[in-house]
Amino acid sequence: MENLMDLPAMESGQTLMRLENVSRHFVMGEVIVEALRDVTLEIKAGEILAILGPSGSGKSTLLNIVGGMDRPTTGRVIYAGEDLTRASDERLGRFRRHEVGFVFQFYNLIPDLTAWENVEIAAGLVRSPSSVARVLEEVGLADRADHFPSQLSGGEQQRVSIARAMVKNPRLLLCDEPTGALDHRTGSMVLSLLARVSRSLGSTVVIVTHNTVIGEMADRVIRMRSGTIAEIITNPDPLPPERISW
Amino acid sequence: MSVLGRRIWRAYRKSRLQFLAVALVVMIGVSTYISMNTAYYNLEHSRDVFYREHDFADYYFHVVRAPYQVIKRVQALPGVDMVTGRVQMDLPIIRENGERGTARLTGYHLPMDKEVNRIQLLSGRMFDEDPSGGRIEVLTDPQFAAANRLNPGDSLVVAAQGREVTLAVTGTAGGPEFIYPMKDAASLMPEPENFGIVMAPLNQVQQVLGYSGQINQVLIRVTPGYDPEEVAERVEKILEPYGNLAGYPRKDQLSHAMLNAELEGLQKSASSLPAVFLVLAAIIQYVMLGRMIKTQRREIGILKALGFDRRSIVLHYAAYAMVITVVGAILGIILGIALSSVISKTYAMFFNLPQEIGGINVKAIFFGLLSSLAAGAAAGLGASRGILALNPAESMRSEPPRVSGRIWLERWSRLWKRLDNYWRMSFRTVWRNGWRSFFAMIGVMFAAGMLIIAFFADDSMDHMLNRHFTLEKSYDYLVRFTEPVKEYEILNISRLDGVIKAEPLLEVPVRVSFGGRKEDDVLLGMNPGTTLKTVFNVDGELLAIPEDGVLLGEITAGKLGVKVGDQVTIETRMQSGVSQEASLKVLGINRQMIGSESFVSLKQANKVLRESRIVTAVMLKVDPGKAAGIEKELNRMTGVSSIQSRQRELAGFEKQMGYMIYFVVIMVSFAAILGFAIVYNSSIIGFGERQRELALLKMMGFSDREMGGLLLRETLLQSIPGVLLGLPFGRMMSQWYVAAISTEAFTFPVVVYPRTYIISAIIGVLFVLAAHWFASRGIRHIEPSELLKNND
Known part of the structure; x- marks a missing residue:
């Protein structure tokens, strides 16, 4: 398989990714930790999905599996009809490269590259990226393009990291506590941006957070507890991010 | 084992190859020091003892023909401690296969005990002044005997006074003037097949050469306190009527001059080469330890907070460097002793010294150990001095984020625009690391320069031989x-x-x-x-x-x-x-x-x-x-x-020149180890610092090869200039070396063939790539999910 971009296109609302009875065990010395237990979940194309839960509830493990950084111990992972359950490291690498964009709590920009270059290096990974200028424009940082991460505020850095994820036109945008290190106003701005990306690119946005309020902007909310899905709530009327507060 | 001791032990196990690489550089420094100084001390000592015990002449006088009695007048001169009159002459050797050779027939007055330049029997038995059957008994130098397969009982035929004279060989002997038995200054190298020292009783020699009661050489020992030149002038006056051909002091005696030049060169290399390795080993340790302390700020803070005093923490880190040094020094002592026996054996092939010149020299080992420990201690204490300044609360905070910015190269925007982001990243990283990159470059420069030094003598000799024997x-x-x-x-x-x-x-x-x-x-x-x-x-x-x-x-x-x-x-x-x-x-x-x-x-x-x-x-x-x-x-x-x-x-x-291959192989391996250690250490530090960045790239979908390529760019940016600078630097060092060992009578041109530069550059690039490969092996173990570990 040359690359995963040749996977079939999908209409909004179709199933983009399916996890079937996924469990993940870690062997820690002589103890087996069950980080995920029998999780079944469908992620739909174009939706905003919030995964909520306290520390240790398994949300990071779930994100690792969804993001192609880890494989389940048992169960299956299907992405756009392709079975990723036993995919090779290389294949998972290609999946992340072409299909997934990541946004982290602590931005993780490359300090030796300017904002522009940080976005550009991601653009270089895919065949038909968006224009670097346009995504920087979209996140409102066109005039800061020449700045290094150390010269940008936290909010600005997070916007660069969103631009970096967007520029690849990924079908799956995974956000790990995207507002965790930001103040309320900046965090709200970042969430608006994510909502806009979801709408304009048609990307599926998965936000992992322990901040329950963020669930109000999501189409669906998954509550995790002790490695299992406690409940899945469908939000018929998500709030625009500007209107939620914490 | 104390808690801190256990920490050190774990640190070593975690970075085994890094530890080994630095220890090997220390080893090279110590072993070169020990082997060269052992060879130097032993050679010098052996020479001095030989000279003293056999009363090596201070002054030589050659005359055409003088009565033996003339030495009585020389002996009477003030300042003349001992005097020997003898006949010495080069005679053609006649061999069955028709090949010619030269025998330097030298007559010895018996009994020999009051004579200058006495000889020492090495094998067989002493010649007899008046053997039965009217034979003429002789001893030869051991190289000549070996090259011509002469054993006691064999005979040697020479031409003297127009007739063939058969000499009966009774064994081999050496003397202080025959340590390096070379025919004349023009030959520059001994040819034991065709030139030999043949020693016989004076009366026999006089008879064979038609010198009855006469001599053609006078050798003196000058009484301490007298000016040898003044004494020589008085002797020359006495010898004037007898066709005074030449008078020269010991320093112009060929064997002595050659041995001295060798000793001088050895001493100069013995004092400079090991220092280069020890200083570079210290710099590597300094950088390595400095980095370790930086990444362990938090742990240092915890140790301080727990109540460990500063001194024991500083000593703890300094001990890390010392253990590396001690391991390197022990390996160095073992290798040094082995190498000094190789060097001594090589010298024994060229120089006729009766004493075994191998053997362990405690002085060399002691100073080798001492200087390596001093370098290690300096690196350890220098690097850990920053710990003192840290206060516990401050050091428990994580290190502030890296600040990067534009570098000077970006001013050439035309060039900069052509570079892709990987190169830009690498340039900025290398530049940001400043001193560390600089040290790496300098280290590689030394390693590459050493390659040139390893090869240049061969090139120079080849050039000289080529010119001499064709032009x-x-x-x-x-x-x-x-x-x-x-x-x-x-x-x-x-x-x-x-x-x-x-x-x-x-x-x-x-x-x-x-x-x-x-x-x-x-x-x-x-x-x-x-x-x-x-x-x-x-x-x-x-x-x-x-x-x-x-x-x-x-x-x-x-x-x-x-x-x-x-x-x-x-x-x-x-x-x-x-x-x-x-x-x-x-x-x-x-x-x-x-x-x-x-x-x-x-x-x-x-x-x-x-x-x-x-x-x-x-x-x-x-x-x-x-x-x-x-x-x-x-x-x-x-x-x-x-x-x-x-x-x-x-x-x-x-x-x-074939013997030079040993020197070349040893130097090239030393240079390669040095280069490897420097590049490996620098790369592993760079790799360690950028775990997070590499995890990010992996998460974004970069393949291991692409990430390796990124690290390789950084490695190349600091080491390729090092290799390139190393080539002219090596030539310069060769020039200094030749200038240092040159004497009025002996020098040679420094010639480095283009081929040598190319070979050195290739070897340089190879050790850089090998070090990079070893250092970046860890890429495949990087887990992108580590990035998410801050929360949950």
């Missing part, structure tokens, strides 16, 4: 006569079947004086237009043999301070005949790659000798197919004293 002389044979003959007599030789060309030569030993100074030299008379020997000036340009005037040798000219246009006085010192004097104008200064001679026209040489048309040698160009036959014919001629074959001479040199 400076192109004859096939140089045939010397037992005494001067008329020029037309060489027709006998030039008419031999297969001789293509024969050109005459008149070799006149002379003393050249200028401005109150005197130097011994050899004047070579040849016809202008001679083709079988060519003369060049110091710039390598061809010099024509002038009708009158002299082309003085560079070394003689240098010692006398003579310039072109000066008038020098020439005093001849032929074995027979009266000494003649002439004044000649210096028309040029000549340089020879090997040896040193001064050139005049054949006519001029005859004029100086007040002779006409005499020659002492002939140079031959022959048909290669008929060479063997010609050689046989020449060997049969009684008037021929020696036949020098250019081919054999060259082969002898090349055989000697």
